[in-house]
Amino acid sequence: MKSLDPRVNRLPVPGTPGKITPKIPLDQFGSYEVFVQPKEGKPFQHEGIVHAPNLEMAFVLAKEAFTRRFTCVSLYVTDTRDVFVSPLTDADKNAYDMISDEGVKGNDSYEIYHLAKRGKQHVHAGVVTAGSPEEAMWKARQTLNTKQVFNIWAVKTSNIRKTGEGETILWDTLPEKKFRDAADYKGGDKLKEFLERNKS
Amino acid sequence: MNDQALKELLYKLADDLLILGHRNSEWTGMGPLLEEDIAFSSMAQDKIGQSHALFQLLHQLGEQQPDLVAFTRNANQFHNAVLVELPNGEYDFSLVRHFLFDMADSLRWQMLTNSSYEPLAQLAKKIQGELRYHTLHANTWIKQLGNATEESITRLQGSLSKLMPYALGMFEESPMEAALINDGIFKGEQALQAIWKSKVEEVLSATQLAVPDWKILVPVYGGRRGQHSEHLQPMLDEMSEVFRIDPTTEW
Amino acid sequence: MYGGGNTFEGIKTDSVAQEDPQKLAAFEARIARGEKIEPTDWMPQLYRKQLIRMIEQHAHSEIIGALPEGTWITRAPGFKRKMSLMAKVQDEVGHGQLLYSAAETLGKSREEMIDDLISGKSKYSNIFNYPTFTWADCCFISWLVDAGAIVNQLANAKGSYGPYCRALDRICAEESFHLKYGHHCVIYLAAGSPKQRAMFQEALNRWWPPMMHFFGPSDKISVHTEVLMKWKVKMGTNDDMRNQFLDMYVPKILELGFTIPDPKLKKNPDTGRWDYTEPDWDEFKRVINGDGPCNKERLEVRRIAEERGKWVREALKTSKTAYVTPLA
Numbered sequence: 167m168k169s170l171d172p173r174v175n176r177l178p179v180p181g182t183p184g185k186i187t188p189k190i191p192l193d194q195f196g197s198y199e200v201f202v203q204p205k206e207g208k209p210f211q212h213e214g215i216v217h218a219p220n221l222e223m224a225f226v227l228a229k230e231a232f233t234r235r236f237t238c239v240s241l242y243v244t245d246t247r248d249v250f251v252s253p254l255t256d257a258d259k260n261a262y263d264m265i266s267d268e269g270v271k272g273n274d275s276y277e278i279y280h281l282a283k284r285g286k287q288h289v290h291a292g293v294v295t296a297g298s299p300e301e302a303m304w305k306a307r308q309t310l311n312t313k314q315v316f317n318i319w320a321v322k323t324s325n326i327r328k329t330g331e332g333e334t335i336l337w338d339t340l341p342e343k344k345f346r347d348a349a350d351y352k353g354g355d356k357l358k359e360f361l362e363r364n365k366s
Numbered sequence: 367m368n369d370q371a372l373k374e375l376l377y378k379l380a381d382d383l384l385i386l387g388h389r390n391s392e393w394t395g396m397g398p399l400l401e402e403d404i405a406f407s408s409m410a411q412d413k414i415g416q417s418h419a420l421f422q423l424l425h426q427l428g429e430q431q432p433d434l435v436a437f438t439r440n441a442n443q444f445h446n447a448v449l450v451e452l453p454n455g456e457y458d459f460s461l462v463r464h465f466l467f468d469m470a471d472s473l474r475w476q477m478l479t480n481s482s483y484e485p486l487a488q489l490a491k492k493i494q495g496e497l498r499y500h501t502l503h504a505n506t507w508i509k510q511l512g513n514a515t516e517e518s519i520t521r522l523q524g525s526l527s528k529l530m531p532y533a534l535g536m537f538e539e540s541p542m543e544a545a546l547i548n549d550g551i552f553k554g555e556q557a558l559q560a561i562w563k564s565k566v567e568e569v570l571s572a573t574q575l576a577v578p579d580w581k582i583l584v585p586v587y588g589g590r591r592g593q594h595s596e597h598l599q600p601m602l603d604e605m606s607e608v609f610r611i612d613p614t615t616e617w
Numbered sequence: 618m619y620g621g622g623n624t625f626e627g628i629k630t631d632s633v634a635q636e637d638p639q640k641l642a643a644f645e646a647r648i649a650r651g652e653k654i655e656p657t658d659w660m661p662q663l664y665r666k667q668l669i670r671m672i673e674q675h676a677h678s679e680i681i682g683a684l685p686e687g688t689w690i691t692r693a694p695g696f697k698r699k700m701s702l703m704a705k706v707q708d709e710v711g712h713g714q715l716l717y718s719a720a721e722t723l724g725k726s727r728e729e730m731i732d733d734l735i736s737g738k739s740k741y742s743n744i745f746n747y748p749t750f751t752w753a754d755c756c757f758i759s760w761l762v763d764a765g766a767i768v769n770q771l772a773n774a775k776g777s778y779g780p781y782c783r784a785l786d787r788i789c790a791e792e793s794f795h796l797k798y799g800h801h802c803v804i805y806l807a808a809g810s811p812k813q814r815a816m817f818q819e820a821l822n823r824w825w826p827p828m829m830h831f832f833g834p835s836d837k838i839s840v841h842t843e844v845l846m847k848w849k850v851k852m853g854t855n856d857d858m859r860n861q862f863l864d865m866y867v868p869k870i871l872e873l874g875f876t877i878p879d880p881k882l883k884k885n886p887d888t889g890r891w892d893y894t895e896p897d898w899d900e901f902k903r904v905i906n907g908d909g910p911c912n913k914e915r916l917e918v919r920r921i922a923e924e925r926g927k928w929v930r931e932a933l934k935t936s937k938t939a940y941v942t943p944l945a
Contacts, residue, residue: 167914169688169914170750172604172692173396173690173691176453177918177921178925183920184917186735186736187924189732189923191728191940192935193927194399194726194727194728194930195399195930195935196941197721197941197943199944212945214718214784214943215718216401217399217401218401219936220936223506223933226503227399227405228401230401230405231405234711235790235791246941246942246944249944251657254655254658284655284779285779285783286783287783316655332498333502335498336498338492338495339492339493339495339496343411345700346704348794348798350797351798351800352801353797356804356805357804357808357872357873360807360808360873388699391690391691392690394687394703395680395683395684395687395706398925398926398927398930399926399930400714400717404714407703407704407707408707411707414696414703415700417696418700432696437694437695456925457926511929511932511933515928515931515932517928517931517932604692605691606692606694609694609695611694612809615809615810616805617695617802617809
């Protein structure tokens with residue numbers, strides 16, 4: 167391949183050009199849900215997913231996929247399969263009204279997320295202790311049900327890969343990475359000088 | 367403080383980071399998984415950024431502007447280890463180099479947090495978080511691929527044997543090493559190499575990869591003195607292709 | 618960035634006749650109330666299919682769009698440009714990642730989407746099939762192609778599908794850096810040496826026709842497109858988008874003293890819209906169907922990347938037994 171891109175000219179050509187080997191199932195791995203805390207004191211919110219082979223790798227990959235731009239003080243990930251999801255409601259129906267009494271027997275910790283508006287992110291609402299995700303939803307209905315929500319998520323805290331104690335430094339230089347910030351590209355002076363020069 | 371020795375130290379740090387950052391950026395848009403493509407690019411950007419910060423320190427010490435220094439020198443004026451200029455190869459090669467280099471790099475900067483040259487110590491403290499990510503990323507990948515399939519283990523092992531002599535070349539001592547150590551600027555390559563070896567062994571022993579027999583390895587030296595492989599000059603020509611159209615203009 | 622001018626033809630499920638009228642009414646009422654649709658909601662087949670197609674094409678455009686600018690990633694002049702371009706191309710890959718995830722919530726796996734991209738079954742923005750001969754071509758893309766993309770993306774961010782809107786909100790926030798960076802690069806070329814100015818003028822001459830193609834041909838307004846507009850899948854006509862782009866950027870290009878290679882280009886005071894030489898839609902179709910200057914290379918590079926990465930992915934094969942769609 168003769169390319170304008172010197173990198174392409176250096177590429178080895180594995181397989182046969184133009185011949186496609188269809189991907190096997192899970193070639194792109196499973197998915198992990200990514201939650202980010204934008205500032206100290208602010209709640210975590212859902213930001214999206216990464217595809218990764220396991221929880222630890224998901225954390226490593228989510229760090230750059232979701233926290234290289236904008237502010238971040240902490241990050242965590244969990245397997246999509248470990249998120250328990252309530253029914254989804256619309257109009258003036260509260261999702262908590264769809265949660266039935268499960269009683270509460272166990273005392274594992276669960277993170278509860280609310281969808282306050284369709285189209286927005288799920289935001290962390292609090293932690294409850296319960297024996298199952300169903301119980302956790304019921305417990306949340308009693309303690310966190312303060313205003314209408316459209317959807318509730320419950321994640322067992324022990325299924326989460328959190329930011330470790332020594333890892334909060336990972337975002338130390340983030341505010342200084344000005345080259346990723348629109349505000350660092352002020353061309354106004356250069357433009358003015360150019361226009362002045364052209365006038366004369 | 368021995369200015370000459372200090373400058374030489376800054377140059378080799380800056381050149382290592384510039385050249386490897388450049389090499390690693392070649393993977394952008396061509397990585398093995400979208401998420402990894404992004405992560406690898408970020409680390410390349412960190413390296414170029416750190417390199418730039420070092421060239422600014424050099425500028426404060428009387429050297430030319432960072433852009434001129436980085437984009438107009440010839441290969442024999444570069445102080446980087448040969449390790450970082452080698453072409454990327456396949457992903458195992460790039461990952462193993464990332465692991466070997468970033469381990470040394472992070473340990474070096476840890477030492478430099480205590481440097482008697484205050485601006486360098488400040489920079490070292492500032493970038494600890496970036497380095498923490500680089501080693502987290504490298505160690506995680508090596509541990510996982512080093513325990514996975516026959517193919518991944520064979521590939522990593524092959525790259526380790528190819529790269530290890532070059533990696534040892536990172537620790538080539540400066541003729542002014544004693545001055546750096548006596549002035550408290552840097553604890554020296556020997557001290558660094560010793561910790562590096564034990565850390566590399568620690569990670570490798572958690573995998574099915576063989577720990578190298580250090581005694582029989584012959585380091586590839588020369589990079590620190592401007593003696594490079596045939597790969598560096600073409601890389602520099604490419605890097606400065608646009609800049610050299612007119613080095614006096616602003617781009 | 619994003620390929621504009623989605624064409625919505627060729628999908629078999631183009632009727633809503635087979636849908637449950639009650640469910641359909643509730644679905645349409647929700648959109649009319651201004652509420653977004655979320656993945657577990659009931660939705661008409663046509664809605665699902667068109668969205669998958671649109672989001673998938675958008676994702677492919679990001680991944681392939683990383684290549685023409687990537688052509689200059691090893692040659693960006695100076696530290697500042699080098700880091701900016703690396704970050705910008707990286708963002709395009711990141712946008713692809715976000716968009717594939719949004720499309721996945723509708724039930725198509727990333728594996729299938731990448732396969733369809735490489736086999737040519739699924740399209741991406743036509744403009745990335747053109748070559749970047751010089752640094753100035755790269756600057757043209759960073760500034761003006763991204764500007765065009767933002768026009769599309771801001772419109773689509775007001776659409777009805779929650780995961781796509783969330784992805785676009787994030788993407789638009791990131792794009793503001795791209796646009797500023799691109800404009801900054803071009804200002805420096807304009808204000809630089811005669812050689813630099815000439816470089817950009819030549820790039821502009823080369824890229825203007827594909828830029829006019831970028832938003833797609835005039836829409837034929839059919840019942841079909843009306844439904845898609847009612848469902849907030851299609852958020853404006855291709856001509857509207859093109860006009861908006863010309864409104865915003867023609868003055869900025871002229872301000873820098875460059876000439877746009879279309880003698881007919883001017884704003885019509887009577888209609889308030891732009892007159893221009895009709896773009897060559899035959900060429901557009903030819904390039905979309907694979908016969909552009911770089912189609913083969915773009916897909917081949919993507920194929921090679923997937924092929925070279927295969928051993929890595931196989932080695933770390935997931936412990937999961939079945940594919941699960943992402944949540945949001």
